[in-house]
Amino acid sequence: MSGQLSDEDYKKKMQKRKEIQEQRLANMKQEKGLIIVHTGNGKGKTTAGLGMVMRSLGHGYQVAIVQFIKGAWEPAEKAVLEQWSEQLEFYAMGEGFTWETQDRERDTMMAQKAWAKAKEFILNPEYKLTFLDEINIALKMDYLDVNEVIGVLEQKPADSHVILTGRGAKPELVEKADLVTEMKLIKHPFKEQGIKAQPGIEF
Amino acid sequence: MSGQLSDEDYKKKMQKRKEIQEQRLANMKQEKGLIIVHTGNGKGKTTAGLGMVMRSLGHGYQVAIVQFIKGAWEPAEKAVLEQWSEQLEFYAMGEGFTWETQDRERDTMMAQKAWAKAKEFILNPEYKLTFLDEINIALKMDYLDVNEVIGVLEQKPADSHVILTGRGAKPELVEKADLVTEMKLIKHPFKEQGIKAQPGIEF
Numbered sequence: 001m002s003g004q005l006s007d008e009d010y011k012k013k014m015q016k017r018k019e020i021q022e023q024r025l026a027n028m029k030q031e032k033g034l035i036i037v038h039t040g041n042g043k044g045k046t047t048a049g050l051g052m053v054m055r056s057l058g059h060g061y062q063v064a065i066v067q068f069i070k071g072a073w074e075p076a077e078k079a080v081l082e083q084w085s086e087q088l089e090f091y092a093m094g095e096g097f098t099w100e101t102q103d104r105e106r107d108t109m110m111a112q113k114a115w116a117k118a119k120e121f122i123l124n125p126e127y128k129l130t131f132l133d134e135i136n137i138a139l140k141m142d143y144l145d146v147n148e149v150i151g152v153l154e155q156k157p158a159d160s161h162v163i164l165t166g167r168g169a170k171p172e173l174v175e176k177a178d179l180v181t182e183m184k185l186i187k188h189p190f191k192e193q194g195i196k197a198q199p200g201i202e203f
Numbered sequence: 204m205s206g207q208l209s210d211e212d213y214k215k216k217m218q219k220r221k222e223i224q225e226q227r228l229a230n231m232k233q234e235k236g237l238i239i240v241h242t243g244n245g246k247g248k249t250t251a252g253l254g255m256v257m258r259s260l261g262h263g264y265q266v267a268i269v270q271f272i273k274g275a276w277e278p279a280e281k282a283v284l285e286q287w288s289e290q291l292e293f294y295a296m297g298e299g300f301t302w303e304t305q306d307r308e309r310d311t312m313m314a315q316k317a318w319a320k321a322k323e324f325i326l327n328p329e330y331k332l333t334f335l336d337e338i339n340i341a342l343k344m345d346y347l348d349v350n351e352v353i354g355v356l357e358q359k360p361a362d363s364h365v366i367l368t369g370r371g372a373k374p375e376l377v378e379k380a381d382l383v384t385e386m387k388l389i390k391h392p393f394k395e396q397g398i399k400a401q402p403g404i405e406f
Contacts, residue, residue, distance in 0.1 A: 030396065033405060044384050047253075047254025048250040049254070051253035052250055052404060054257060054283045055253075055277075055404070076259075076261030076262045077258060149282050177390060179390060179392050181245040182386075183387075185384065187382060193233065195234065199253060200255065200258050
């Protein structure tokens with residue numbers, strides 16, 4: 001498209017874009033702690049959360065990660081994150097995927113325990129970011145009550161952020177959130193090419 | 204839903220899921236360097252790439268990042284990434300957003316320069332992961348030729364991965380890729396609440 005514009009028109013178009021962008025930025029004055037949801041059946045929900053954790057660590061903020069459903073993170077994440085042990089609190093539910101246990105009471109108990117920890121971090125103003133990885137699965141499985149979670153999010157300090165990830169986010173949570181992104185699967189080599197999980201990509 | 208199952212049915216359901224999962228994993232034997240695309244108008248394209256970079260660094264791999272269009276990354280990313288300077292090569296196009304310059308020839312030249320660097324990394328088997336941040340914008344603006352990019356991707360070492368991000372991925376690139384995720388905007392506080400970019404979230 002831009003290939004068909006004269007140099008003069010290109011310059012005008014870019015000038016206009018610049019003005020629109022500057023106007024947009026001028027209109028945005030408010031700072032606010034955000035409730036962020038990554039959902040959908042695609043990849044990148046956890047890794048995008050991890051990227052935000054990195055940014056926050058780079059700014060010198062205190063960060064908490066609570067991992068629901070999945071077991072402890074893999075050695076690669078740990079190796080990277082342990083370098084920030086002074087800024088970072090990490091709590092992982094002790095067990096593997098939920099279908100490994102087949103005991104609803106135990107699954108519920110562990111999710112509730114992780115949630116109790118999450119609540120402490122969310123309400124503690126020292127933590128600028130709390131990342132609740134795969135909490136949407138715990139909500140979907142009814143291990144946690146969405147109204148209880150929303151009630152705590154409503155009490156969070158005004159300038160701190162919470163990221164909630166996992167497919168199938170509850171509509172009530174999407175309604176409450178400030179920033180919602182659906183990671184949508186377009187193509188996946190697992191399904192289409194029979195390729196296994198690989199280090200650096202999946203873990 | 205699961206709340207209505209008896210404990211016995213819950214156990215059966217989870218058992219079945221476990222079997223399906225194990226079968227799926229058993230079918231996936233192949234390892235393969237992937238061409239990964241993050242596109243769409245939502246957030247998380249760059250941060251998900253950053254999360255994969257972290258994982259690869261945690262595994263001890265050599266990683267290269269080439270940043271197209273946007274200027275140098277923000278201090279927060281740099282503070283975090285500079286701790287891996289032995290494993291990580293970083294090349295950033297020297298200028299800000301494209302509409303800052305308004306000179307197509309200069310924009311094209313800089314994108315081509317970044318691409319020349321990217322090509323070196325992609326073809327060098329030492330780099331297990333090359334992350335081409337916002338390259339889709341350079342392709343959309345016709346600063347780079349998509350067939351040239353695909354031609355180089357076809358020559359990459361078999362076990363190395365390339366991530367290409369940015370909205371509006373070209374159909375030819377989506378066709379060539381192994382793993383494509385669309386980050387879809389559901390809700391964004393910039394647009395809906397006039398909230399400005401904040402440290403830890405946007406940069």
